[in-house]
Amino acid sequence: MVRTDIPDIVIGRLPLYLRALNRLQQENLAFTSSHVLGQRLGISSAQIRKDLSLFGEFGKQGTGYHISTLIAELQRILHTDCEWQVALIGVGDLGRALAHYKGFVNRGFRITHLFDNDPAKIGQRIGEFEVLDAAVMEKTIREACIKVAMLSTPGDEAQDVADILVQAGIQAILNYAPITLLVPDGICVQYIDPVIHLQRMVYYLDLPV
Amino acid sequence: MVRTDIPDIVIGRLPLYLRALNRLQQENLAFTSSHVLGQRLGISSAQIRKDLSLFGEFGKQGTGYHISTLIAELQRILHTDCEWQVALIGVGDLGRALAHYKGFVNRGFRITHLFDNDPAKIGQRIGEFEVLDAAVMEKTIREACIKVAMLSTPGDEAQDVADILVQAGIQAILNYAPITLLVPDGICVQYIDPVIHLQRMVYYLDLPV
DNA sequence: TAGATTGTTAATCGATTAACAATC
């Protein structure tokens, strides 16, 4: 298979397929179809077939897709058939919750390094790891060859931290701070801001009384 | 202004514009342009002008947009020129972090009710509120006329909770559980799953050594 | 005025869908 340019919007759907397939597998199903998958996800079956066909032929006419095979293929395609080390910067309430979250492992990620610049937090143990001084962040990340970071600092520190992360060789940043980061070309950034989602939804609601 | 059908993808960008405008205002700027806004957000200036033009004429040739005026307009358009009460269901680590998060107020939302079904948590105080028994959730939400909920329960309870929320009159759900919810037409659901974002990004990364 | 920027149009670009031959 020659990896030609795949639209990013397709890449964005693959993790959803993967999540739904894992769920089907938990339900002890062995095969599924683009139709079933589409119904679960609110996506048309044609779109699912087309998306998958960009990467190969994974299904069988009449039968559909073998779930565990397709899971393995999607993991390989997404590069989550291994475990990425993740650095977490900012150990406030949210950072702590992320550090304790059990849902990263088995989906390709493990938080292995925690950083903060608050002397009161440095040295604390959270889960199985110790909070490290943000002053050693660049060196530590570079030496551990970590490529993925999650950012849960206050908004006014996020850009400075991001600059250091880029210097340290980080290539993908999941940013929980409510600001748009400026990063060089080639660095991936994704954003999580619950308020953005809430605002988007209440547009469709009648004003409260 | 007649509200004709606005594409949802446009609605999804308005909160980003709002967030960037608030930031510009914090920098003590009074006016901005589609060009500046676009550079900050990684969006073309033409798109910003076109999006805004769907709702009215907010700018001036040669001058651009008056920031505080545009903020007020966007808040009005999005229905965030008031404070929505939000119910939070599931008071684990993540729920606790959300309950403490200061970023909801001033952007149109306030968590006012916490629910859990764990007897050890019911009755606890978190911030200024007491954790209520999930058994009284439907009644409480209906009587308080709450329309917006955030769901941070474990995945295998999320669908059951969502069903109750819909019964209770909730119209918008922000779901942190890593499953797709099935809800009736007209109920808005948005999803936050950090792993989905991480998986999407590492597709673009070389495999780790 | 001269420079800057809007709102809007038309063209381009890209994504989704319907349909169906192939085939398990």
Place this chain on the structure above:
DNA sequence: TAGATTGTTAATCGATTAACAATC
């Protein structure tokens, strides 16, 4: 076999962009 479902094509649909007259 008959029924089901894939992979793929062509058509449709929708979103983005380039360009510019209008005008502050």
